[in-house]
Amino acid sequence: MTQKVFLVIGAGAGIGGQTAARFAQGGYHAVLARRSDEQGLHRLVGAIEEAGGTASGTLLDAAADGTIEDLVERTERDIGPIEMVLYNLGAQIGTRGLANTPHRTFELGWRLGCFGLFRLAHALTPHMVARGSGTILVTSATAAVRGNAGQHGHAAAMGGRRMLCQTLNAEFAPQGVHVAHVVVDGSVDAPDTLGKLLGDRFDDYKAMKGEDGVIDPAALAETYWHLAHQPRNCWTHEVDVRPFSDVPWWNDNPDPKIAT
Numbered sequence: 413m414t415q416k417v418f419l420v421i422g423a424g425a426g427i428g429g430q431t432a433a434r435f436a437q438g439g440y441h442a443v444l445a446r447r448s449d450e451q452g453l454h455r456l457v458g459a460i461e462e463a464g465g466t467a468s469g470t471l472l473d474a475a476a477d478g479t480i481e482d483l484v485e486r487t488e489r490d491i492g493p494i495e496m497v498l499y500n501l502g503a504q505i506g507t508r509g510l511a512n513t514p515h516r517t518f519e520l521g522w523r524l525g526c527f528g529l530f531r532l533a534h535a536l537t538p539h540m541v542a543r544g545s546g547t548i549l550v551t552s553a554t555a556a557v558r559g560n561a562g563q564h565g566h567a568a569a570m571g572g573r574r575m576l577c578q579t580l581n582a583e584f585a586p587q588g589v590h591v592a593h594v595v596v597d598g599s600v601d602a603p604d605t606l607g608k609l610l611g612d613r614f615d616d617y618k619a620m621k622g623e624d625g626v627i628d629p630a631a632l633a634e635t636y637w638h639l640a641h642q643p644r645n646c647w648t649h650e651v652d653v654r655p656f657s658d659v660p661w662w663n664d665n666p667d668p669k670i671a672t
Contacts, residue, residue, distance in 0.1 A: 418435035421445050423446045428446070432456065432498075437463065452604075496549065521569040532548075547591075550593050557571075592640075595653070
């Protein structure tokens with residue numbers, strides 16, 4: 413018996429894992445894919461199953477040729493139709509001046525930030541178009557709409573991601589496929605990303621930001637759920653989210669220590 417599938421590419425313990433859990437709670441089989449940490453992947457799958465949902469996980473090098481395509485085809489064949497997908501891979505390579513940004517590093521950011529989404533859409537949209545429906549959710553960052561010094565690779569990758577979402581919408585929305593680009597304009601309480609970046613300063617940073625000053629990935633998962641279940645007469649194609657106390661991206665960055 414096939415199941416309706418929610419696929420997450422970039423299923424860490426923050427946004428990806430929490431969104432997978434939310435969709436599993438809503439009746440989808442969550443397929444979680446991440447680059448490394450097999451034990452962490454098993455913990456996420458186990459937590460979803462303990463909560464009464466169904467899930468499976470796989471390690472995936474999304475930068476390698478053919479991996480995303482193979483995952484889509486295996487999932488469609490062996491588990492069920494991918495009705496919804498979250499592309500949640502980051503492309504942050506740190507703050508680097510141009511002279512300290514090697515070609516190889518820039519290209520890796522582009523492969524993860526932009527080319528991977530292109531490959532996912534290339535593999536998945538034929539299935540969605542054939543079914544007349546589908547949703548592609550895309551996590552993005554402030555760098556998609558504002559290029560800061562030292563963010564050459566990240567801004568180029570995320571800006572390309574944003575434009576790709578627009579071109580995908582232009583082609584596939586009339587065929588029933590909803591693409592939603594989510595600008596995460598703030599720090600996320602995620603141990604796999606911000607937690608690793610800050611290390612033992614993570615708790616101090618959250619305390620400095622104050623109550624509700626850092627995005628809760630479980631709360632953000634509710635935004636993804638809403639986007640994925642909008643009636644097609646009122647689709648949202650882009651949204652930006654941030655904590656209530658943060659200055660929005662179109663103003664000055666209040667915290668230059670954190671590259672968003």
